[in-house]
Amino acid sequence: MVDGKYDVxxxxxxxxxxxxxxxxxxxxxxxxxxxxxxxxGSPVRCGEGISKASLDEVGIKPDKRWIAAEVDGxxxxxxxxxxxxxNERMAGNEVGMxxxxxxxxxxxxxxxxxxxxxxxxxxxxxxxxxxNGKVRGVKVISHGEPMEFEAGCVVGADGFxxxxxxxxxxxxxxxxxxITSCFQYRLTNVDHDFRYCEFIIGSAAPGGYIWIFPKDEYxxxxxxxxxxxxxxxxxxxxxxLDRFIAKDERLNKGQPLDAVSGAVSVSPPPDKLxxxxxxxxxxxxxxxxxxxxxxxxxxxxxxxxxxKVLGEAAQEKDFSEARLMxxxxxxxxxxxxxxxxxxxxxEKLITLSDETFDKIIQxxxxxxxxxxxxxxxxxxxxxxxxxxxxxxEDLI
Amino acid sequence: xxxxxxxxxxxxxxxGSCPSNAIYLNEVILSFNSDCTKCGRCxxxxxxxxxxxxxxx
Numbered sequence: 001m002v003d004g005k006y007d008v009x010x011x012x013x014x015x016x017x018x019x020x021x022x023x024x025x026x027x028x029x030x031x032x033x034x035x036x037x038x039x040x041g042s043p044v045r046c047g048e049g050i051s052k053a054s055l056d057e058v059g060i061k062p063d064k065r066w067i068a069a070e071v072d073g074x075x076x077x078x079x080x081x082x083x084x085x086x087n088e089r090m091a092g093n094e095v096g097m098x099x100x101x102x103x104x105x106x107x108x109x110x111x112x113x114x115x116x117x118x119x120x121x122x123x124x125x126x127x128x129x130x131x132n133g134k135v136r137g138v139k140v141i142s143h144g145e146p147m148e149f150e151a152g153c154v155v156g157a158d159g160f161x162x163x164x165x166x167x168x169x170x171x172x173x174x175x176x177x178x179i180t181s182c183f184q185y186r187l188t189n190v191d192h193d194f195r196y197c198e199f200i201i202g203s204a205a206p207g208g209y210i211w212i213f214p215k216d217e218y219x220x221x222x223x224x225x226x227x228x229x230x231x232x233x234x235x236x237x238x239x240x241l242d243r244f245i246a247k248d249e250r251l252n253k254g255q256p257l258d259a260v261s262g263a264v265s266v267s268p269p270p271d272k273l274x275x276x277x278x279x280x281x282x283x284x285x286x287x288x289x290x291x292x293x294x295x296x297x298x299x300x301x302x303x304x305x306x307x308k309v310l311g312e313a314a315q316e317k318d319f320s321e322a323r324l325m326x327x328x329x330x331x332x333x334x335x336x337x338x339x340x341x342x343x344x345x346x347e348k349l350i351t352l353s354d355e356t357f358d359k360i361i362q363x364x365x366x367x368x369x370x371x372x373x374x375x376x377x378x379x380x381x382x383x384x385x386x387x388x389x390x391x392x393e394d395l396i
Numbered sequence: 397x398x399x400x401x402x403x404x405x406x407x408x409x410x411x412g413s414c415p416s417n418a419i420y421l422n423e424v425i426l427s428f429n430s431d432c433t434k435c436g437r438c439x440x441x442x443x444x445x446x447x448x449x450x451x452x453x
Contacts, residue, residue, distance in 0.1 A: 036422070036423060037423060038423075045407060124422055124423070126420075141422075159408065159412075160408060160409070160412040161408030161409075161411035161412040161421060162412060163411070163417060163420075166417045167417075173415050173417075174412070174413065176437070179412075179413050179441060181409055181441050181442070181443045182409075182443060183443040183444065228413065228437075228440060228441050231440050231441070233445075234439050234440060234442060234445035234447070234448070235442070235443075235444055235445020235446075236445075237443040237444070238443055238444045238445070259405070260405065260407065261405045261407040261409060261442075261443035261444055262407040262408065262409055262443070263407070263408070263409035263412055263413060263441060263443075265412070
């Protein structure tokens, strides 16, 4: 027995899921979006930083209700304390803001509902309905009751922990060098510079970084990401952050308003993102920026493209792999080169010593960078330390 | 066997990292199925050290 039939069922109501649901519904597709948690957007598992430019690209109008802070730029801090400040003049529209994800995610879900999508919360996907190798729908437990839904296409928007793809035969397994384990407090009563997002690189966070993203004058998301292949003992990620906070005079009187953990992929994109009746978006599609670990912008881009293609596929009643490839091609045209380039850069960055990070950041701070780009950064470093740039030159 | 202790924050870092897709997280309940090969990746990736490998099946 089937409890319902839809053109598109989206599993996961984060930004990628809601953007998919909205754009598919806008084109007339019947859409169900399910969320395993009882509240969309909570608990937040995110540093919440995003650039203004990326919201423009996906047609999301900034709204004061879900913007916690607008910053003037970013500070990159080296192990011995050199600071390279990236301001708005250098970064243009790439300068950031810090979101209130609990409200941002709800706003995007509301947009999807407004476009005609149905939403179910406290509804977990527990398996796919597969017939003759084709995905036909999804098995769920909704408010404790088992149910089954048929769909033309199931969309895996189920985040880093994604299982939809793997259940359906899309390989999204990651290597230990491509996984970053994270822990974050929202700390209040701290004395940070609330005009800047701060990134602390080097052995304080092996293979990753510590971030201080302002929420307001007294409060910041203070988090850490450590590359899985560099973790030495269980629980080390939280320990490294606790140790950093205890030593930092701006932070060590801070008190937590919440604590969250999680992981992000820092990988190249997978070989395949679609199959007959199945498609992946957002973190589930492993499209997080391997340098920054940022995922919101790419999630929104993938959701927008997926939703539009699915809306048209619904009109044509064709959810075959060949039809859905239009989405994969659109996404690859937009992101593939960037993801590969940043992944290769990450592979090199994780090998650098504290001493090298100090040299690089000191040089950038003293010489300055006219306009932010990988090429310009490398040019500046080359002017003083040509030996450091050699390995990166193929990235220009 | 694999044991999950109370400090688990239900974040799913282990689920997405599991090379056998053997872990299921239903909001707050973490369970391991028979595909688990006891490779130990979940023990390492857990940001808070909530997963332990113990002697016996």
